[in-house]
Amino acid sequence: MTTQAAAALHGKHLLGIADLTAGEILLILDTADAMKEVAARPIKKVPALRGKTIVNLFYEPSTRTRTSFEVAEKRLSADTLNIAVSTSSVVKGETLVDTALNLEAMAPDMIVMRHASSGACHLLARVCKSRIINAGDGMHEHPTQALLDAYTIRERKGRLAGLKVAIVGDLLHSRVLRSNLLLLGKLGADVWVCAPPTLVPADIDRFGVTATHRIDEAVAGADVVMMLRIQLERMQGNFFPSLREYFAVFGLTPERAALAKSDVIIMHPGPMNRGVEIASEVADGPYSVILDQVANGVAVRMAVLYLLSGGAEGEES
Amino acid sequence: MPVVMDAARMARTIARIAHEIVERNRGLEDLALVGVRTRGVPIARRISKAVEEIAGTAVPVGSLDITLYRDDLMRHTVGPQPVVRRTDIPFSIDDRRILLVDDVLYTGRTVRAALDALIDFGRPRGIQLVVLVDRGHRELPIKPDYVGKNLPTAPHESVQVRLVETDGIDEVALEGGDA
Numbered sequence: 001m002t003t004q005a006a007a008a009l010h011g012k013h014l015l016g017i018a019d020l021t022a023g024e025i026l027l028i029l030d031t032a033d034a035m036k037e038v039a040a041r042p043i044k045k046v047p048a049l050r051g052k053t054i055v056n057l058f059y060e061p062s063t064r065t066r067t068s069f070e071v072a073e074k075r076l077s078a079d080t081l082n083i084a085v086s087t088s089s090v091v092k093g094e095t096l097v098d099t100a101l102n103l104e105a106m107a108p109d110m111i112v113m114r115h116a117s118s119g120a121c122h123l124l125a126r127v128c129k130s131r132i133i134n135a136g137d138g139m140h141e142h143p144t145q146a147l148l149d150a151y152t153i154r155e156r157k158g159r160l161a162g163l164k165v166a167i168v169g170d171l172l173h174s175r176v177l178r179s180n181l182l183l184l185g186k187l188g189a190d191v192w193v194c195a196p197p198t199l200v201p202a203d204i205d206r207f208g209v210t211a212t213h214r215i216d217e218a219v220a221g222a223d224v225v226m227m228l229r230i231q232l233e234r235m236q237g238n239f240f241p242s243l244r245e246y247f248a249v250f251g252l253t254p255e256r257a258a259l260a261k262s263d264v265i266i267m268h269p270g271p272m273n274r275g276v277e278i279a280s281e282v283a284d285g286p287y288s289v290i291l292d293q294v295a296n297g298v299a300v301r302m303a304v305l306y307l308l309s310g311g312a313e314g315e316e317s
Numbered sequence: 318m319p320v321v322m323d324a325a326r327m328a329r330t331i332a333r334i335a336h337e338i339v340e341r342n343r344g345l346e347d348l349a350l351v352g353v354r355t356r357g358v359p360i361a362r363r364i365s366k367a368v369e370e371i372a373g374t375a376v377p378v379g380s381l382d383i384t385l386y387r388d389d390l391m392r393h394t395v396g397p398q399p400v401v402r403r404t405d406i407p408f409s410i411d412d413r414r415i416l417l418v419d420d421v422l423y424t425g426r427t428v429r430a431a432l433d434a435l436i437d438f439g440r441p442r443g444i445q446l447v448v449l450v451d452r453g454h455r456e457l458p459i460k461p462d463y464v465g466k467n468l469p470t471a472p473h474e475s476v477q478v479r480l481v482e483t484d485g486i487d488e489v490a491l492e493g494g495d496a
Binding site: 037047 | 382384385386390396397398400401402403404405433434437438439
């Protein structure tokens, strides 16, 4: 075969955006571009990961992310194994490390994991030989979501640098936010975040973003508005008086969306709480790219799986 | 580093291949060219242009990236993955006669991958193989239908096809000989 220019991710695993350089992020997005075309073929499958076994280990409920990974794995011809926590030995008291080591005894090549505890994937990466892909760990990171968000923005706007991106919603509990802030920062976007004071992380300043409590200010002139879900299941205590009041003050209504640029795109990582963080008219409106995000998620995950299935730098066979 | 084909010779070679294509394929309506990335694509475009000048019929051109079909992809666990580029075949290949175009034919493994990839896009009436240079040393039972130049080589030598579109110059050079 003719040799081609090769480029690679320097790490073995994808644990977070924090570990990626801007060049690696762009490599993933460019590879996703090629992968997206596979979905338009009559036979939506390529043999690239034939013979590879991938375990999807989900300790938290997930529809979008789990099915998206599974579709991506199948389109690359990998063999997939889904383990949902409710049907596994975890309910009998097995620890995460024991579960992982037992799975590893069956020699998978990669483990895609979602877990409620921040850093769970890092723990797994230390004890396992398989490549680990973080599909969301607690309130820490959700790297493939940020990558598919970036892919969707670049697809619509042609670039990320210099765009005004407003992120509004439950900032405190959001791993999607953390991954997005890291990624958008590395690629040079002008990021604004907006939430009630109770839902702003204390360390928000270290991300180099503009924080505000007024949604009108965040959305004004924005190229991209990203709404985040109010994560009631993670909230212990009262962060705002009521969902109705939250919507009245922080919800994205058509009137507020009109403050953004005329070609704004509206994003939401899902699942949406209609009438809480976003009005139905906006979610289903012409500027919404929410379903594009889902479609792009498959291409981006195919890119990550493909790139990680090669050898890492300096690794022995 | 002997140049075995210069720009003028390359232009004549592509024109001759175009003539052969017109001669051998009666009726050009159901023909399509698919170039293998990277350098098969500009060669396919040039052939399309030459065929149109000869016969007045425009033959559509697609580009095929075979990376995801490579037979060495999962064997080499050491080293990074090759870069995947976009495949773009803007027509249905069903019932068409496809001319698969590549720059150098060597082991035949790239062509094997390209055939697998093409079949995933549909069921062409036939596939013919066009190469600018055939350097020998086949490892698979694959034979070209149109050859720009037969170039006997030693396995340690490398054949470099350079095109204006990708490299700024039109030439074929034989490298790594008695250096």
